[in-house]
Amino acid sequence: MTGPPAKGFRQLRKEKALQAVRSEIIFSSEQEQQYQTDGYVLLGQVLSESGLTEARSQLDRMIGQLHPDLQPDEIFSAHQMEPWLMELISAPALLDIVEKAIGPNIVVWSSHLICKPPQTGRAIPWHQDATYWNIAGKMTSIWLALDDVDDGNGTMYVLPGYHTGKPLARRDRTDDFFDEEINPTALPKDVDQRQIGYFLKAGQAGMHHVMIPHRSPVNSSKDRWRRVLVVRYMSADGDMALNQYPDYRTKEMFDRKFVLVRGEDVLGRGLERFQSNELPING
Secondary structure, X not given: OOOOOOOOHHHHHHHHHHHHEOOOOOOOHHHHHHHXXXXXXXXXXXXOHHHHHHHHHHHHHHHHOOOOOOOOOOEEOHHHOOHHHXXXXXOHHHXXXXXXXXXXXXXXXXXXXXXXXXXXXXXXXXXXXHHHHOOEOOEEEEEEEOOOEOHHHOOOEEOOOOXXXXXXXXXXXXXXXXXXXXXXXXXXXXXXXXXXXXOEXXXXXXXXXXXXXXXXXOEXXXXXXXXXXXXXXXXXXXXXXXOEEEOOOOOOEEEOOOEEEEOOXXXXXXXXXXXXXXXOOOO
16 A cells, blocks of 8 residues: 655755744734834744754855855845745745735845854945835835844844935945945934844844835854845835846856746736746755
8 A cells, every 4th residue: 555645855845945934923913004104023933943943054054155255244146046045035924924015916126145253244334225226116125033133243223214205315435345325414313212123033033114224233242143134025016126146156147036926927027936846956
């Protein structure tokens, strides 16, 4: 007597990814209202225990493969080559929350693994994403901590309520990695008292508006990494802007893809639709 057929590798991988994100995440009407009012909201525990373990293991592997000319905070849009990451960021429980922010037609615009090693890592100045990236349309970012994060190891700070209205004035910086910042004169004088830090446990996350000012300090801790996954989602009718990134393994440049993960290609752009069974087996 034979049992049911064995599941294929891709099906097992997809099930593993779905289990990585907690299906019982609650996004209440109060949280939705906070997001609209303040421009950010904390989501609590997003990854399961097994999901966090798997994500850390995969990221350790990736950092081990990092090209010597790149820093650990320069792992851009790796979901285009890492199946586990694409599966994770398209988990239905995450997309349910994103849909409340930008609507039902959702594109993964980019992802960024921002890893700051102990006693190093770059400080990122106050900035607004939409103006820095020169994009337009409904957009939101999920900021997912893969380590416990606080001020000591360089967590992110946001400025609640400053996501509405006109963009804040900017000025140039002499920095190759981040070449502009919000002009300090455009920030409130009590910015240090107004700012809110993402003090999160590993596996917890927040969501922030594309126009909210935010920054992060260096990792000044002695022995703690600050590993974070940031996923940027855009409505399928947004102005997406083309770009290229370096492959974290080879430093070869590749084009950013706009991948439709929920809903419809409402403008008929020929957006690539995510199909998990078409991903290569390398993760």
